[in-house]
Amino acid sequence: MKKTILAFSRITPAMVERLREDFTVIVPDPRQGDLNAQFNEALPEAHGLIGAGRKLGRAELQHASKLEVISSVTVGYDNYDVGYLNERGILLTNTPDVLTESTADLAFALIMSSARRVAELDAWTKAGQWSRSIEAPHFGTDVHGKTLGIVGMGNIGAAVARRGHFGFNMPILYSGNSRKPEMEQALNAQFCSLDQLLGEADFVCLVVPLSDKTHHLISTRELALMKNSAILVNIARGPVVDEAALIHALQTGVIHAAGLDVYEKEPLTASPLFQLPNAVTLPHIGSATHETRQAMAERALDNLSRALKGQTPLSMVNPQVWKS
Incomplete structure (x- = not known):
């Protein structure tokens, strides 16, 4: 049975299709109603999350019982409660270097x-x-x-x-x-x-x-x-x-x-x-070029795919979780 990925931002339709070759992928759709409600409804089934711009910690992830990895399409990770992720054994990956x-x-x-x-x-x-x-x-x-x-x-x-x-x-x-x-x-x-x-x-x-x-x-x-x-x-x-x-x-x-x-x-x-x-x-555009955002999304996709397949991701924020 395929593992489930919940994508919440910064992922192109082409990347969704690539992920669907190996995983079940859920992408909240604004045409289907409230995005937060869709995210929270899908969260309990998600083995992996991919995206950026959403704060994720104890309160937000308490029902994510199957979650193994969060692949952030960012280099910074202040939106994530790393201490809580370590406590839960949830891997966090990011996208340094490419930006x-x-x-x-x-x-x-x-x-x-x-x-x-x-x-x-x-x-x-x-x-x-x-x-x-x-x-x-x-x-x-x-x-x-x-x-x-x-x-x-x-x-x-x-x-x-x-x-x-x-x-x-x-x-x-x-x-x-x-x-x-x-x-x-x-x-x-x-x-x-x-x-x-x-x-x-x-x-x-x-x-x-x-x-x-x-x-x-x-x-x-x-x-x-x-x-x-x-x-x-x-x-x-x-x-x-x-x-x-x-x-x-x-x-x-x-x-x-x-x-x-x-x-x-x-x-x-x-x-x-x-x-x-x-x-x-300026409106927070440090990495906002077509080339760099594409490279960041590619790295995040690769990190997520590797982790869920049991292969070592390239960029890990809390590698001690992976080692354990």
Whole structure:
């Protein structure tokens, strides 16, 4: 008898058909009524889940008695109660690596847009304000040669650092849980404390996972340590930054600007950030390219299929569950 997979987002019809070669696949359909009700109805029969954007923990999975694996179409896993999954012996897989370069590209798009005021001046031009050559009030700031501080030197952080070092001749500072000697040698990067990084960097790029330790890692005290000419870029998770403190810092000139792809509450439909010309606000698009989303879905599908067939998945968040 085939095992059952419940798909709840980010999976194409073609992938559904591929999975159906080996499994029974249930895909909630908005034309059939409430998606949550369909999900909850199918959950007790599911051996595997695949998707993204749904919080899954003790309350949500209490009736998932057959569940063996959750295949998340994301690299971050803060939507999942990993402790509870470990307790239940449920494997969690994710999709690291395949989105590294695309997310690093976006980090630099935010750096460039914030520094050169791209979004602000695009709107200004389209509003018909360009009547003569611009003067100092509309000048931006250089990126090349400035100091780039990276908070969290994982794969994405390293990809951002490479772009800064090789593309823009930027000195690299980084902070994190451990030193990366090979990265230091390749990029002439300097490991330092977070406080030192904040005080010296012209651009501060956040690339840490969300955890109890990193929640509001950047708040009033940390923002005050930054240069008033500095730019903060967040491609990590929204709650890594105290958003109210950031808004105040942008309004009062504590820091120069911010480039944001993530927020404390998403989707962000109303915010003082929208009124600030020194805030670039994107709708969480770090991995949102056709190529990368396809690669993420492929990895998630492969992880799920392997796990349910008893083969080792490529990307496991809690591999101790698999080993046991």
